[in-house]
Amino acid sequence: MAKTIIPIGPYHPLQEEAEFFQLHVEGEKVVGIDVSIGYNHRGIEKISESLTFDQVPYLVERVCGICSTSHPLAYVQAVEEIGGIQVPERALYLRTIIAEMERLHSHLLWAGLAGHFLGYNTVWMWAWKYREPVLDVLEAVTGNRQNYAFMKVGGIRRDFEKEDIFRIDQILDELKPKIDLLTGAVMDDPVLHARVKGVGILKPEDAYSFGAVGPTARASGIKIDVRRDEPYAAYDRVEWDVITDPAGDVFARVKVRLLELYESVKIIRQCLRDLPGGEISARVKEIPPGEGIGRVEAPRGECFHYVCSDGTNRPVRHKIRAPSYVNVPTCQVTVPGETISDATIILASVDPCYSCTERMQVVDKEKGTTLSGKDLVRLSQEKTALLIKGGHR
C-alpha cells in the first residue's frame, strides 16, 4: 500500500501550540512518525542571564502558563541551594498548597482536553467548569488566575489570610463530588474504554530509555515522583501516595491523573490543617558564587532548573528542562502500529506542553539539512575569527 504523510501541525486543531508531527500512514495505520519541536523559541534561558536573581521568577513563570508555579519554584529552589538559604516553615507549606492547586487545575484542564481530542466535547466543557472554581480561589489568594507571582528567592511574596484558608477548604469540599463524578464517568464508560484501553502502550523499559517523567512514567508502572524521591517544600511532612498503574496505555494515564487529583486534595487539606505561623520569607542579602539545582514535580513531570552564579546579582547560566521535552518523544514507540484516530489521543496523553519544549533548530533551507550543536559552535567560531581578522569586534 502507498505511504502517505499526514501532517499534524505546525498548526492543527489537535494542538493549541505550534508543534509538528508527521505521521507516515498506510491507509489508516501509522507506520512511522517524525517529531519536530522548536517552533516556539523565545530564548528564555538567554533572557534569564540578563535579569537579576529577583527578576527571573517573573520570567520563568511565563515559560508555561499552566506550570506557572512549578518553574518559579524550581528556580528559587536552585538559587536557595546556591545561597544555602533557610526558607521559613510557613512559606514551605504555602508553596505546597499553591503547587497542588496548580496540579488540580492542570489535571482537570487535561481531562477536558483529552475529552475534546476524542470528540467528547461534553467532558471538555464539564471538566473545565469544574476547574473554574480552582482558578477563582487561586485568584482570590494570589491575585491571579495564572502566573501567580507567588514564589521568590527565600520564601513567598504574599501571605494567606484566615479567610483564604476557609475559601480553599470550601472549594475542596465542592470539588470532591465533582471529581467523583468525572472519575466515575471515565471508569464506567464502555465507549470511552473502547477508545483508550490498550492503546498507545508505553512499556516500562521504553519509558526508562526515553527518560519519561511524571504521570507518563507512573502510568507505565515506574514509581518516580520528585515529591517523594527528593522532597521539597512541605511534601515530606504530609501523608500521600504515589499513584502508579502498570498498564502503560492511554487509559492508565487518564486514571493516574484522575487519582492524583484525590492525592492533591489530601495534601492541601493536611497543609491547611498543619499550617504553621511565622515569617513567610527569609532575608536574602546576596547570592554567592556557585551552582544549584531545583527539581519540582510539575503536573506533567519533573521540572528541572540549573542555575549558576558568579557572585554578581544575576545568573551566569540558567538551564531549564521541562517535562514535555522527554515525554513528547515517547510517541516514537507508542504511536507506530496504531491508527490515525488513536495517534491523536496518544500524542495528547502525555499532556504535552509545547512551549516548555522550546529548543532552537537551525535548518539549512537550500541543502535541506538540520544543523547540529557542533555545527553551530563551528559557525560561531568561524564568525569570531572573521571578526577578529576584520579588526573590529
Next chain:
Amino acid sequence: MDYLLPIFYFTIFPGFLFTAIVGLLANWVDRKVSAMVQWRVGPPWYQPAMDGAKLMGKEIIVPAGASKSIFLLAPILSLVAVTLSSTLILRAALSPGKGFGGDLIVIFYLLAIPSLSIILGGMASRNPLASIGAGREMKLILSYELPFILVLLVPIIKAGGTIRLGEIIAFQTAQGMIADQLSGIIALLAAILCMQAKLALPPFDIPEAETEIIAGPFTEYSGVALGVFNLSRAMSLFVGPAFLVVTLMGGIGSGPGSTLLGILKYVGLLVIIILIKNTNPRIRIDQAIRFFWGKVSIVAAIAVGLALLGW
C-alpha cells in the same frame, strides 16, 4: 399550469425553501441543546442563517491540482439530493395517495447521495486529510447501509409488502404506528443509530474528526461551496429524522392535531440524536464497522424476524 406545480413543490414547499428553513432551525436546536448539555449559553436562533450568509460572501479557493468541476459540483449534488428526498418524503406524508410505486427505494438512494458527494468532494480536493476523510466516509456508508436496509424491511413487511411510501403511511394511519409494536421499537432503535452515522454526528463523526484530520473531506472547502455543503447537512438534519418519523412513527398525518404530534415526534427524535451526540466520544472507523455489521445488523435482523412473525 400543471407543469409549474412540481417546480413549486421542489423549490418552495415542501422542497428547497421549506427544508432549508426547517434545517437551519434544526441546526440551531442541535447547537442550543448541545450548549445546554455542556453548560454553555448557545447561539441565538438565527445564528445558522448568519453563518451561512457570512460564507456566501467569502472567496472560493480551489486547491491547485484539484479536479475543479467535481470539487464544485459535489456540494450542489448533495443539496439537490437532499431537496429531492425532502420533497418526496413530505409530499407522500401530506397526501399519502400521491407518490409512485417504489418511491421508498428512490428515497433510500437519494438519502445516500449526500454522503457520496462528500466522498466525491473529498477525493477531488487533492489533500491527504480530505482523502483520508473520504475513505472513512466510504467505509462508514458500507457499515450502516446494511442495517438500514434491514430496518426499512420492517415497515415494508408490516404494510403488506409494499414499497410505496404512501401506502406505508396509510397503513400506519389505519393501524397505528409501526413503532408501537415490538419489532417496530427494535427497528427504531437500530434506525436511530444508522441515522446518527448517516448524519455523521458523534460518535460516528469519524469522516470529519476535527482533532485528527482537521475537517476531513471539507478541509479544502471555503466560501459558497462550503456554505452549500453546510446547508445541505443542516437540511439532512431535518430530512433524516423526518424519514424515520414517516416510515416508523406514523407519519405527520393530515389534521392539525396529528401534524402537531408529528412535529413533536420529529423534535423528540432530533433531541435523542443530539443527546447521543453529546454523551459519547468518537469511535474508530474499524470499531464503527464492527458495531454496525455486528450488533446493529443482528438487532435489525431480529426486528425483521419479529415483523415476519407478526409481532
